[in-house]
Amino acid sequence: xxxxxxxxxxxxxxxxxxxxxxxxxxxxxxxxxxxxxxxxxxxxxxxxxxxxxxxxxxxxxxxxxxxxxxxxxxxxxxxxxxxxxxxxxxxxxxxxxxxxxxxxxxxxxxxxxxxxxxxxxxxxxxxxxxxxxxxxxxxxxxxxxxxxxxxxxxxxxxxxxxxxxxxxxxxxxxxxxxxxxxxxxxxxxxxxxxxxxxxxxxxxxxxxxxxxxxxxxxxxxxxxxxxxxxxxxxxxxxxxxxxxxxxxxxxxxxxxxxxxxxxxxxxxxxxxxxxxxxxxxxxxxxxxxxxxxxxxxxxxxxxxxxxxxxxxxxxxxxxxxxxxxxxxxxxxxxxxxxxxxxxxxxxxxxxxxxxxxxxxxxxxxxxxxxxxxxxxxxxxxxxxxxxxxxx
Numbered sequence: 165x166x167x168x169x170x171x172x173x174x175x176x177x178x179x180x181x182x183x184x185x186x187x188x189x190x191x192x193x194x195x196x197x198x199x200x201x202x203x204x205x206x207x208x209x210x211x212x213x214x215x216x217x218x219x220x221x222x223x224x225x226x227x228x229x230x231x232x233x234x235x236x237x238x239x240x241x242x243x244x245x246x247x248x249x250x251x252x253x254x255x256x257x258x259x260x261x262x263x264x265x266x267x268x269x270x271x272x273x274x275x276x277x278x279x280x281x282x283x284x285x286x287x288x289x290x291x292x293x294x295x296x297x298x299x300x301x302x303x304x305x306x307x308x309x310x311x312x313x314x315x316x317x318x319x320x321x322x323x324x325x326x327x328x329x330x331x332x333x334x335x336x337x338x339x340x341x342x343x344x345x346x347x348x349x350x351x352x353x354x355x356x357x358x359x360x361x362x363x364x365x366x367x368x369x370x371x372x373x374x375x376x377x378x379x380x381x382x383x384x385x386x387x388x389x390x391x392x393x394x395x396x397x398x399x400x401x402x403x404x405x406x407x408x409x410x411x412x413x414x415x416x417x418x419x420x421x422x423x424x425x426x427x428x429x430x431x432x433x434x435x436x437x438x439x440x441x442x443x444x445x446x447x448x449x450x451x452x453x454x455x456x457x458x459x460x461x462x463x464x465x466x467x468x469x470x471x472x473x474x475x476x477x478x479x480x481x482x483x484x485x486x487x488x489x490x491x492x493x494x495x496x497x498x499x500x501x502x503x504x505x506x507x508x509x510x511x512x513x514x515x516x517x518x519x520x521x522x523x524x525x526x527x528x529x530x531x532x533x534x535x536x537x538x539x540x541x542x543x544x545x546x547x548x549x550x551x552x553x554x555x
Contacts, residue, residue: 165196166285166331168323170313170533171207171223171260178222184516185315186227188533192312192336193231193258200255204284206241206323208265208316217266224260235260242267242280250284270322273548278326282309286331312336314343315533317549318540324549335553338533343554345530346541349509352378352472359463359494361386362477362514365409365416367536370543371476372416381466382421385455385479385490392416392423393443393452401429401450422466426456428480428487438486454480455490467497475510476539482518491518499524511538 169189174181196203211218224237234257238249241261253259261284264270269277286307309331311317316324317339327333335343356379360368365388375382384392387404394400395413424443429450431437440456455463467473475498479490495518502508510519511532519525532538541547 165201165203166281166309166327167192167196167203167205167336168309168311168313168327169193169205169207169336170315171205171220171227172209172315173223174212175209175218175222178219180222180226182520183226183230184520184531185533186223186230188338189312190230192310192338195337196310197233197256197258202253202255202285203258204250204253204261205258206261206264206281207313208270208321208323209263210265218263220260220263227258227260231258233258238262240266242277242284246284264321264323271319273320273322273326275322275326275329278322279330281323282327282330285309307331309333310336311549311553312338313549314339315535315537317534317547318537318545320548325551328552333553335550339550339554341530342532342534342537343541343550345509346532346538348507348530349472349474350374350378350542352474353507354472355380355470356472356474357466357470358382359467359473359475359479359498360384360477361388361479361491362512363387363404364406365391365412366406368477368539368543369412369416370545371539372421374543375474376418376420379472379474380420380470382418383463383466384421384423385459385463385494386477387452388477389424389427389455390452392421393446398444399446399448400452401431401446401448403446403450403452422462424455424459425462426458427452428454428456428490430486453484453487454482457489460490460493463494464497467494467501470501470506473498473501473506473508474542475508476512476515476535478514478518482514482521492522495519495522495524499527502528511535 209218224235228235236259238246240246358375358379390400390403390405391409391413394410431450480487482488482491508528509530512535
């Protein structure tokens, strides 16, 4: 059984700092263990802090602790090291391969690389057979590929795309849950409110266009709002903007798109001069770093009346306490409305960080493991990883 998971978690000196994605992967792993499958897990891991390489060895240790079961680690994902480790694996045992992105073939969606991965579970793999398996047990699990890595399913990478040419392919339990819950967000109960923040409009324009016909209000925050202000001819001082995003903002004219009515700005080299002002009162020496108190009140009114709430992207530079109020207020509002009064779904790395910081993540109806993947799915963009495994 070849299981593609998304175990791309933050580490420091090999120790996992946040095991949210590992926990999300456990139901599928436990399901396969119930059928005594030999499980070979593959994942990518992004290097952090200027590191050139990133190792999943620390992830293997944490996964073992969370499962209460030994997880064998292979220091490569293909070649002799991986093949020997795979050969030794017995039914009911788990092998975690080293970082897929250590090889250029992963991002290149290289067929040779994909087939090398597939051979770990099926030495005679060719183009996948149409044979239907009645159960997952013993040798019957050989030659099967399970995609449980929603967070990268918008990427055309070898371990989520090309590999499906060589193995029978299925969706994992996490992927099924992601699709089920994001489909609810795509076909929302009204009234529906989307909260869209972050820096770039270019990465979220497909999402906004997709939501406009179905949502009653789209609340804009973060540096993204700066581009809308600039498109309206307002002074944004030294705030983060781009010519591309200003041009896109100028084309997105709809009464459903709601902008901040006040902002928190900072000026001076030490960034200690902080004030609240209307968007048309920003000075040339200032930077916009958060939504203001009147905007929080306005957005709260929309969120409290919603039956569906979708959130992606912070309202400001929330990692700094002085500019965290807007994002923390939205996190508390979304969390408190979810799980009964409204269907609440959120995703994206910074959004999840804010929800965890506010201790509201557990109240959400669905916390997506995918940031870019969530945007692509809701924006109706191509999802190579889901092709052929999700209808």
